Amino acid sequence: xxxxxxxxxxxxxxxxxxxxxxxxxxxxxxxxxxxxxxxxxxxxxxxxxxxxxxxxxxxxxxxxxxxxxxxxxxxxxxxxxxxxxxxxxxxxxxxxxxxxxxxxxxxxxxxxxxxxxxxxxxxxxxxxxxxxxxxxxxxxxxxxxxxxxxxxxxxxxxxxxxxxxxxxxxxxxxxxxxxxxxxxxxxxxxxxxxxxxxxxxxxxxxxxxxxxxxxxxxxxxxxxxxxxxxxxxxxxxxxxxxxxxxxxxxxxxxxxxxxxxxxxxxxxxxxxxxxxxxxxxxxxxxxxxxxxxxxxxxxxxxxxxxxxxxxxxxxxxxx
Amino acid sequence: xxxxxxxxxxxxxxxxxxxxxxxxxxxxxxxxxxxxxxxxxxxxxxxxxxxxxxxxxxxxxxxxxxxxxxxxxxxxxxxxxxxxxxxxxxxxxxxxxxxxxxxxxxxxxxxxxxxxxxxxxxxxxxxxxxxxxxxxxxxxxxxxxxxxxxxxxxxxxxxxxxxxxxxxxxxxxxxxxxxxxxxxxxxxxxxxxxxxxxxxxxxxxxxxxxxxxxxxxxxxxxxxxxxxxxxxxxxxxxxxxxxxxxxxxxxxxxxxxxxxxxxxxxxxxxxxxxxxxxxxxxxxxxxxxxxxxxxxxxxxxxxxxxxxxxxxxxxxxxxxxxx
Numbered sequence: 001x002x003x004x005x006x007x008x009x010x011x012x013x014x015x016x017x018x019x020x021x022x023x024x025x026x027x028x029x030x031x032x033x034x035x036x037x038x039x040x041x042x043x044x045x046x047x048x049x050x051x052x053x054x055x056x057x058x059x060x061x062x063x064x065x066x067x068x069x070x071x072x073x074x075x076x077x078x079x080x081x082x083x084x085x086x087x088x089x090x091x092x093x094x095x096x097x098x099x100x101x102x103x104x105x106x107x108x109x110x111x112x113x114x115x116x117x118x119x120x121x122x123x124x125x126x127x128x129x130x131x132x133x134x135x136x137x138x139x140x141x142x143x144x145x146x147x148x149x150x151x152x153x154x155x156x157x158x159x160x161x162x163x164x165x166x167x168x169x170x171x172x173x174x175x176x177x178x179x180x181x182x183x184x185x186x187x188x189x190x191x192x193x194x195x196x197x198x199x200x201x202x203x204x205x206x207x208x209x210x211x212x213x214x215x216x217x218x219x220x221x222x223x224x225x226x227x228x229x230x231x232x233x234x235x236x237x238x239x240x241x242x243x244x245x246x247x248x249x250x251x252x253x254x255x256x257x258x259x260x261x262x263x264x265x266x267x268x269x270x271x272x273x274x275x276x277x278x279x280x281x282x283x284x285x286x287x288x289x290x291x292x293x294x295x296x297x298x299x300x301x302x303x304x305x306x307x308x309x310x311x312x313x314x315x316x317x318x319x
Numbered sequence: 320x321x322x323x324x325x326x327x328x329x330x331x332x333x334x335x336x337x338x339x340x341x342x343x344x345x346x347x348x349x350x351x352x353x354x355x356x357x358x359x360x361x362x363x364x365x366x367x368x369x370x371x372x373x374x375x376x377x378x379x380x381x382x383x384x385x386x387x388x389x390x391x392x393x394x395x396x397x398x399x400x401x402x403x404x405x406x407x408x409x410x411x412x413x414x415x416x417x418x419x420x421x422x423x424x425x426x427x428x429x430x431x432x433x434x435x436x437x438x439x440x441x442x443x444x445x446x447x448x449x450x451x452x453x454x455x456x457x458x459x460x461x462x463x464x465x466x467x468x469x470x471x472x473x474x475x476x477x478x479x480x481x482x483x484x485x486x487x488x489x490x491x492x493x494x495x496x497x498x499x500x501x502x503x504x505x506x507x508x509x510x511x512x513x514x515x516x517x518x519x520x521x522x523x524x525x526x527x528x529x530x531x532x533x534x535x536x537x538x539x540x541x542x543x544x545x546x547x548x549x550x551x552x553x554x555x556x557x558x559x560x561x562x563x564x565x566x567x568x569x570x571x572x573x574x575x576x577x578x579x580x581x582x583x584x585x586x587x588x589x590x591x592x593x594x595x596x597x598x599x600x601x602x603x604x605x606x607x608x609x610x611x612x613x614x615x616x617x618x619x620x621x622x623x624x625x626x627x628x629x630x631x632x633x634x635x636x637x638x639x640x641x642x
Contacts, residue, residue, distance in 0.1 A: 053545060055541060055544055055545060057544070079550075082549075083547045083549065084547065085547070085548035086544070086545060086547040087545060087547030087548070088547055091545065091634055092545040093540060094538060094541065094545075096538060099538035099539060100538050100539055100542045102539040102542075102557050102560075102561065102637065103539070103561065103636070103637070103638060104560055104561055104636060104637060106637075113546065113556075114546040114547070114548075117546060117547055117548055117549075117552075118547060149637040149638070150636045151637070152368070162542070165542075165546070281322070
């Protein structure tokens with residue numbers, strides 16, 4: 001097991017009282033496995049992975065639970081130790097390639113900086129490695145690209161540079177936070193292709209955060225659906241797409257336009273909007289928007305259970 | 320590149336020409352600003368006024384007066400004072416330049432180094448007692464008028480505590496030429512440097528702290544953290560580097576203005592006969608040739624400082640290199 005997260009809770013102190021952004025998230029990730037994490041904005045998918053990376057720097061945040069990387073507990077690990085893992089064994093790709101690179105340095109310099117931070121390579125050797133990496137992420141002219149500044153590259157190229165940077169130290173675990181959201185569709189396809197190829201070559205396990213069910217269906221081995229800071233359903237990709245159990249998952253899948261058959265006049269949408277984390281209902285957080293809610297949903301929060309394909313819903317438990 | 324430099328040079332000349340015309344018009348063509356009346360003194364008879372007017376060439380058309388003055392400043396260099404006839408203006412300016420440059424350069428080095436350190440330390444220890452203390456001191460530095468601070472410095476170092484071990488090294492007020500006496504030059508300038516720099520240390524330290532804290536919120540800082548870099552490296556190589564742009568802008572403006580005569584108060588307090596003092600005296604006497612010469616000199620430094628700032632921008636920010 002590469003990564004094993006148990007009962008992760010992240011809360012922030014705010015002026016309006018404490019906000020629990022992540023409430024009891026647990027998941028496992030095996031070697032070279034791709035886990036898709038799906039959910040709306042604010043569902044806690046990014047925060048939970050930032051917690052794994054140790055990148056929540058807000059002094060008002062508190063992180064509880066257990067995050068084990070190769071059996072080693074990361075919660076409470078000294079910053080120095082964590083830094084040694086970060087960028088080296090655990091790497092991250094961010095959502096917006098336009099702002100993810102420091103504007104005043106060449107991309108070659110920035111990638112080499114990471115290599116040299118973790119490997120005691122000479123400048124020349126680091127640069128040679130950078131050229132290899134850029135070739136690997138399909139830069140047409142890697143040698144020339146090294147001396148380019150971020151503003152001289154297109155969005156897709158920048159995201160490739162960010163990916164090359166993430167891969168520079170052969171990470172065991174790669175966290176990709178909506179890496180395709182800011183890109184147009186053709187570039188998206190290229191990036192997804194790249195992630196798949198790299199997984200095969202570097203044997204990295206990947207956590208792929210997205211709100212796009214289409215991306216999940218193409219890439220993920222297993223899927224975890226999040227809503228209001230909790231996991232509402234998990235399972236393999238096939239299980240989730242052929243037999244969605246949670247009403248939220250079903251609603252998400254229902255809002256994808258079908259490729260075959262008659263086109264619906266209007267795509268079904270989920271009524272209402274995600275709840276504020278400050279004012280969560282006492283029962284199921286999805287309750288107020290749920291088409292199948294009944295009395296038990298008002299009183300208690302449904303648990304996820306232990307089975308491989310599980311949904312946090314009383315209706316499922318009942319069936 | 321060469322084209323860009325030439326274009327910049329052309330702009331500089333144009334700006335200086337504009338400034339010279341405006342200053343000239345202010346003193347010669349605004350109603351009530353008759354230089355002849357000032358030179359002739361109060362209650363001068365019309366005959367005397369006419370004589371003065373003729374003798375100084377004020378009865379000629381404006382453009383002739385302007386051209387002559389410019390010719391005498393830039394070509395022949397033998398422009399003489401209206402007030403103290405026979406006193407050559409250009410050498411007087413040339414003599415004051417080293418004084419002002421010594422004062423301002425030294426203070427600038429001091430304030431840039433100290434304020435960068437303060438800005439970094441305050442940003443790194445944000446919201447701690449150290450940060451609050453540094454920012455309070457900065458505010459104090461900004462709030463103290465330089466003439467008052469200078470007098471207090473003089474009071475302490477020249478009279479009250481001059482005989483104590485701490486300040487016995489402070490030489491009497493005035494300027495010593497670097498070429499004659501480098502040690503004396505340095506010692507006489509230490510207190511003026513500190514006095515002038517304190518205000519700017521306060522401003523620049525606060526500006527830099529704010530800029531660094533703003534950059535620390537950027538996405539690329541999160542990327543840098545995800546790369547596993549140390550906090551020090553993130554602060555110095557990523558946040559500071561991108562924060563220096565605001566700092567450089569401010570520096571260009573302040574430095575140009577100071578070299579051009581804004582250091583007047585410091586010069587007066589410490590008995591340094593620099594450009595500021597020269598301009599001030601010339602304004603008191605309405606000594607037009609001297610005013611023209613010092614203004615031309617000041618505008619030259621302001622435009623040069625701005626050109627240098629533009630150049631430093633290009634070094635700092637590769638995004639500006641293409642255009």
